[in-house]
Amino acid sequence: MIEAILIFVGLAIVFGLLLGYASVRFKIEGNPTAERIDKILPQTQCGQCGYPGCKPYAEALAKGETEVNKCVPGGTEVMILISEITGLEPKEMETVEEEDKPKEVARINEDLCIGCVLCIKACPVDAILGATKLMHTVIEKECTGCELCVPVCPVDCIDMQPIPLSTRNWKWPEPDETIAIETINQQSDINKPNQGEV
Amino acid sequence: MNAPELSSSPYTHNNQNVRKVMLQVQIAALPALFTHIYLFGFGIVVQWILAVMTLLIVEYVMLRMRGRPVLPFITDMSGLITITGLVFCIPPDSPWWIIVSGSTFALIFGKHLYGGLGYNPFNPAMLGYAFLLISFPVQMTQWTLPSSLSGHSISFLESAYYIFTGHIPGMNLDALTGATPLNSVRTGLSQGITVVDSIRTEASSHLFGLSSWGWVNVAFMVGGVWMIITRSISWQFPVGFLGALGLMSFIFNQIDPNLYPPMSFTLLSGGTMLAAFFIITDPVTASTTPKGRFIYACGIGILVYVIRNWGAFPDGIAFAILLMNIAVPLIDQYTQPRVFGHKR
Amino acid sequence: MSILASIVNKIAPIYPQAKRWLHSFNGGVFPQYRKELSSSQPIREPIIPERLVMPLQQQVGQPAELLVKVGQTVKKNQLIARSSKDANKALVVPIHAPTSGVIEEIANYTLPHPSGLQDVAIIIKPDHLDESIKNPLKVSGESPNNPKELKEILLNAGIVGMGGAGFPTYAKIPNEPGKIHTLLINGAECEPFITCDDLIMQTEANAIIQGALITAQALGSSKIICGIESNKPAAIKSMQKAAKDTLVEIIVVQSVYPMGGQKQLTQELTGIEMPHKAHAVDIGLLMMNVATFAAIHNAVRFGEPLTSRLVSVTGLGLAEPFNIKALIGTPFETLAQAAKPKFPLNYPLIMGGPMMGFKVQDNQVPVIKTTNCILANPPEPVEMQMPCIRCGECMDACPVNLLPQQMYWHSYAHEFEKVEKLNVFDCIECGCCSYVCPSHIPLVQYYRHAKSEIKEIHAEEKATELAKQRHEFKLARIEREKQEREARLKAKKDAVKKQAENKADSESTSKPKGKASAAAAAAKAAAAKRAAAKNTASGSADETATSATSDNIPPARRKAIEAAKQATHQASKQARDNNGNISSPKDAAKAAAMAAAKKRADAKKAKKQSDSLDNNKTRDVEPSVSKDPKQAAKAAAMAAAKERAQAKKATQKDTEVEQAPDLTTNLTQNTEETPASKKEAARKAAMQAARAAAKKRKADSQSKAQTKNAQNNEDASNSKQSNQPITEASSQQVDKQADRQTDRQTDKQDKKQKAMQLAKANAAKKAAERAALKKIQENSEDTQS
Incomplete structure (x- = not known):
């Protein structure tokens, strides 16, 4: 009896120490959920989720205040990732981004620009250069393609243009297996009558 | 000129293909097949024909059901290797439904249900064999005795008749079948007969100093060596497997020769050589890294010895292989070769 | 080695893969080389095609800068596109005209690139005269003695690595001499079919060796090793002959693909396994292709830019394969047609060898500086792709010891991070x-x-990170601006709050105010003017009241504050100027008091203005207001017409002088410091007492007000209650005294001044005493609380 009690007390102490050690050793700093979500969000800062940026949305998600399917640029992929992190139920995307939409950047038609600075204010990443009454221009490298500047332009001089393909950003396509299978089918179809003859 | 379909280099090939590789394996099995026929009669030929017919039917149905092109996959010869392995494992004169059900199980559950060639984690032949071993233990352990032992050489037709009907008119069946050397050693041990004595009794049937099973094993080895030269299989598999098995038997034989059979007996009995060159070398289910292959083969060797000597089955190859199949991803993960320019 | 080699050679017929034992890297393959197709033929005479296409970008890096116009006549070797200023950064190489002719067009043209994309190219129509500029690079022919000079020449000559990768050669060379200890010459040429390096070694061995020696001299390298594959005996012989009695050591290496790979040949020649991610330069090695060394020689000795190169035109589809010194820009098809194709060239040609080349998307693409081979292999029936059977052949063949099969699985499954x-x-x-x-x-x-894909993922990650940072930066900026604005607001709000508190406190002190207003009323001001004044005063007072509760600062007040600040400046200056005359306003006021009613009204108005100002501005406004109206009233009553304006001004200034320090103390000092400032103010007041009673009084009231503020701030409501009567009393007393004094000093202005000063000094003293007392009291309370 005494031994059993001693053993269990001893075990309790050992496991308690282990747990205590683990909690110190493997301590997770900060609010990892919000940060982890923020990391997978596309950081376009487009505000289509109804929050003023990616981080606020991530924080709201971490608190469980919103749905997982609000990130339009991220699409279903990001939605699934979010639901994996938060443990919330995956939901169908309400607004669906065009599939395989090429990345676009804003371009200002500099002939039309009146220098109203409205787009500069709208840009979530300060990717538009310019000053009042002076022509504005988009820093292509920093543009996230959020399209927030498009509607605010009073003279409609901003449009979204896909990044032109050049040898520098050209990608090797994936070998097309469907074609391979099709040709196989064709081959087998061709071969069948032969087989029949044989 | 239309823009050509974009394809990447290289635009040349060594003209090797899957079919050729499989065919080489099949050819390498021929010496063993002939030896088998010579020593055990034509039973295996009947079994093999039965298995091929099963193979064709099963493959056709399965490929159709899976919506895959039938011809290229039915002719990839991988199924042939599977059933060849299985045919060598079952008693040559076992009933016809043994091989049919075994092949069917092996092909459907061992290969197609996992996505066909290249996607199966378990060796299909061994899966089929294990299925038979568990389902029909009596039939699976009743081996046709070598003609030299039974003193009767049965013809092809007799074999076929026996396989389909279960009896040959005017012949005592018990005289034809018996236990394999591995089995007799095991049963001998349980009856208090030492291994040495058991083997001595077996030795009476020896042909040029080797038992019939020993000769089949040698034939397998010949084919295997040819496969290594033609690079159909990697040398790591047989070397690792035979090395580990041989070393185990050597050590334990030194400890107690009465309890543990000698190395030569271990290496040349049962399906040792079949496994070493034809079964464990199946690349789909084996480890792929050079070190991994060696470890994988060693693991099987050790497990085979363990099961043979301390397990419930006379020959543990099927289970040893299946067990090591499970470990393959782990082995592959930890045996990645050092990439050029990288430090370990 | 030789024993092993002989053993291997014996085994090889039975076991071909035994040849893999003879080289230091893993794997490798032994394809059918078919080099004899083109190597058996002599080098063809150059062909000048109908048009030359010169893409602006022929190498890794950026396109060159266009220098010519359509219709312009160019000569051979003329610079037609130059590198940018910072060539090192942008990896740009200049382009020279390969022959004389006219610029026909500058247009987009299909590039010799697997993508088949188009880019800007200069199209030259040769005039077949082949007029050339001699020594266009203007070199002396001397070997450069440091890397920089060599780099300059190489850059101007537009030399790129001619083995295939096409990295600008100048960019490969380090700036400092002595960094490269061993120069490696790559003559392995392991790709099947290609023989251009073989032939250049046979025909231009001296140029290659000289090029290597020039480079070695410039870089200070002490060793030159040249590796040639064993399947090129003629090249080996000629190179050995040329390298005799020089630094160059010729090593015959095993014929295995990919022996010509930089890392593979480096390991074979030096035994050094190039570390992952390190460049050859980092470990003191520099490897270049034989053709590159020949080009270096031609550039340094003769000033010849790179305008042509040896190209193998070969393949199973050609009846007469050959090597040719092809002009850069020659269309592929022109060369292929010259080799008499066996079949119509309706299949894509391959640039490079069959192992690493690529099918061009248009057979009219031009030869560029990296084109070593044009391969015409008619399409063969493609073997069907089967599932991976994990046979491991790929792994055994991989020269870098990768796990191709596993990489394939993950690539196939799009698990790129695993790949x-x-x-x-x-x-x-x-x-x-x-x-x-x-x-x-x-x-x-x-x-x-x-x-x-991985590159894109990383680029996207980077872009995402950048976007995040920039967004956060923007938010931070907005936040900072907001905080700054809030800080300003808060400072002002504090001021207002105190003011409001003071107002509340001085509700009791409103008596003087009332008195003042009464006085003002009694002054019989001009109705219109007074009304106006009242309007402004009440308006601003209202604003003050509302602003005390609301958070916003009315623009009026802000303006007032601004005005006050400016005025303070001026006033303090003036105050310093007429230090002794501070009390004069009062005298003037007294004089004014005796002036006409009209004038009095004016004064009143002035006073009211100051009143409103006070209301708007500071916390001790009320006490000072209570005085000011009085003074002003008196002034209005007594002022002479002439002095009136002066008085007015002075009064205003006075109040402003007083307000300014308050304001500043309010803004800068915190409550803990106020006792000290109060004391100081009190002391100052005491010291100045003799000079100006009004000022003293003001100082007094200021200290009073501050006391109250401090108390309020500390929420010492009890002490506030107890203090209030005292403050009230003292202020009242002061006021009374002042009244009396002013009454007494009504007869003579000059004397009055002095007398009043005296009297006021007394009053001030008393006040100061009281203030001091209060302070002590308060301090004790402070400590208590």
Whole structure:
């Protein structure tokens, strides 16, 4: 009896120490959920989720205040990732981004620009250069393609243009297996009558 | 000129293909097949024909059901290797439904249900064999005795008749079948007969100093060596497997020769050589890294010895292989070769 | 080595893969070389085609800058596109005209690139005169003695690595001499079919060796090793002859693909395994192709830019394959047609060899500086792709020891981070794995795809990170601006709050105010003017009241504050100027008091203005207001017409002088400091007492007000209650005294001044005493609380 009690007390102490050690050793700093979500969000800062940026949305998600399917640029992929992190139920995307939409950047038609600075204010990443009454221009490298500047332009001089393909950003396509299978089918179809003859 | 379909280099090939590789394996099995026929009669030929017919039917149905092109996959010869392995494992004169059900199980559950060639984690032949071993233990352990032992050489037709009907008119069946050397050693041990004595009794049937099973094993080895030269299989598999098995038997034989059979007996009995060159070398289910292959083969060797000597089955190859199949991803993960320019 | 080699040679017929034991890197393959197709033929005479296409970008890096116009006549070797200023950064190489002719067009043209994309190219119509500029690079022919000079020449000559990768040669060379100890010459040429390096070694061995020696001299290298594959005996012989009695050491290496790979040949020649991610330069090695060294020689000795190169035109589809010194820009088809194709060239030609080359999307693409071979292999029936059977052949063949099969699995499944983890970026895309794959899987294309995907993922990650940072930066900026604005607001709000508190406190002190207003009323001001004044005063007072509760600062007040600040400046200056005359306003006021009613009204108005100002501005406004109206009233009553304006001004200034320090103390000092400032103020007041009673009084009231503020701030309501009567009393007393004094000093202005000063000094003293007392009291309370 005494031994059993001693053993269990001893075990309790050992496991308690282990747990205590683990909690110190493997301590997770900060609010990892919000940060982890923020990391997978596309950081376009487009505000289509109804929050003023990616981080606020991530924080709201971490608190469980919103749905997982609000990130339009991220699409279903990001939605699934979010639901994996938060443990919330995956939901169908309400607004669906065009599939395989090429990345676009804003371009200002500099002939039309009146220098109203409205787009500069709208840009979530300060990717538009310019000053009042002076022509504005988009820093292509920093543009996230959020399209927030498009509607605010009073003279409609901003449009979204896909990044032109050049040898520098050209990608090797994936070998097309469907074609391979099709040709196989064709081959087998061709071969069948032969087989029949044989 | 239309823009050509974009394809990447290289635009040349060594003209090797899957079919050729499989065919080489099949050819390498021929010496063993002939030896088998010579020593055990034509039973295996009947079994093999039965298995091929099963193979064709099963493959056709399965490929159709899976919506895959039938011809290229039915002719990839991988199924042939599977059933060849299985045919060598079952008693040559076992009933016809043994091989049919075994092949069917092996092909459907061992290969197609996992996505066909290249996607199966378990060796299909061994899966089929294990299925038979568990389902029909009596039939699976009743081996046709070598003609030299039974003193009767049965013809092809007799074999076929026996396989389909279960009896040959005017012949005592018990005289034809018996236990394999591995089995007799095991049963001998349980009856208090030492291994040495058991083997001595077996030795009476020896042909040029080797038992019939020993000769089949040698034939397998010949084919295997040819496969290594033609690079159909990697040398790591047989070397690792035979090395580990041989070393185990050597050590334990030194400890107690009465309890543990000698190395030569271990290496040349049962399906040792079949496994070493034809079964464990199946690349789909084996480890792929050079070190991994060696470890994988060693693991099987050790497990085979363990099961043979301390397990419930006379020959543990099927289970040893299946067990090591499970470990393959782990082995592959930890045996990645050092990439050029990288430090370990 | 030789024993092993002989053993291997004996085994090889039975076991061909035994040849893999003879080289230091893993794997490798032994394809059918078919080099005899083109190497058996002599080098052809150059062909000048109908048009030359010169893409602005022919190498890794950026396109060159266009220098010519359409219609312009150019001579051979003339610079037609130059490198940018910072060539090192942008990896730009200039382009020279390969022959004389006219610029026909500058247009987009299909590039010799696997993508078949188009880019800007200069199209030259040769005039077939081939007039050339001699020594266009203006070199002396002397060997440069330091890397910089050499780099300059190489840059101007537009030399790029001619082995295939096309990295600008100048960019490969380090700036400092002595960094490269061993120069390696790559004469391995392991690709099947290609023989251009073989032939250049046979025909221009001296140029290659000289080029290497020039480079070695410039770089201060002490060793030059040249590796040539054993299947080129003629080249080996000629190179050995040329290298006799020089630094150059010729090593014959095993014929195995990819022996010509930089890392592979480096290991074979030096035994050094190039570390991952390190460049050859980092470990003191520099490897260049034989053709590059020949080009270096021609550039340094004769000033010849790179305008042509040796190209193998070969393949199974050509009846007469050959090597040719092809002009850069010659269309592929022109050369292929010259080799008498066996079949119509309706299939894509391959640039480079069959292992690493690529099919061009248009057979009219031009020869560029990196084109070593034009391969015309008629399409063969493609073997069907089978599933991977994990046979491991690819792994055995991989020269960099990767796990091609596992990389394939992950690439196929789009698990790109796993592909990256398997070191896909160490893959040299040599094609050995695909070559041996029995399942005919296009492994290399999977890796190329995976690589471009991973690169894109990383670029996106970077962009995302940048976007995040920039967004956060923007938010921080907005936040900072907001805080700054809030800080300003708060400071003002504090001021207002105190003011409001003071107002509340001085509700009791409103008596003087009332008195003042009464006085004002009694002054019989001009109705219109007074009304106006009242309007402004009440308006601002209202505003003050509302602003005390609301958070916003009315613009009126802000303006007032601004005005006050400016005025303070001026006032303090003036105050300093007429130090002694501070009390004069009062005298003037007294004088004014005796003036006409009209004038009095004016004064009143002035006073009211100051009143409103006070209301708007500071916390001790009320006490000072209570005085000011009085003074003003008196002034209005007594002032002479002439002095009136002066008085007015002075009064205003006075109040402002007083307000300014308050304001500043309010803004800068915190409550803990106020006792000290109060004391100081009190002391100052005491010291100045003799000079100006009004000022003293003000100082007094200021200290009073501050006391109250301090009390309020500390929420010492009790002490506030107890203090209030005292403050009230003291202020009342002061007021009374002042009244009396002013009454007494009504007869003579000059004397009055002095007398009043005296009297006021007394009053001030008393006040100061009281203030001091209060302070002590308060301090004790402070400490208590």
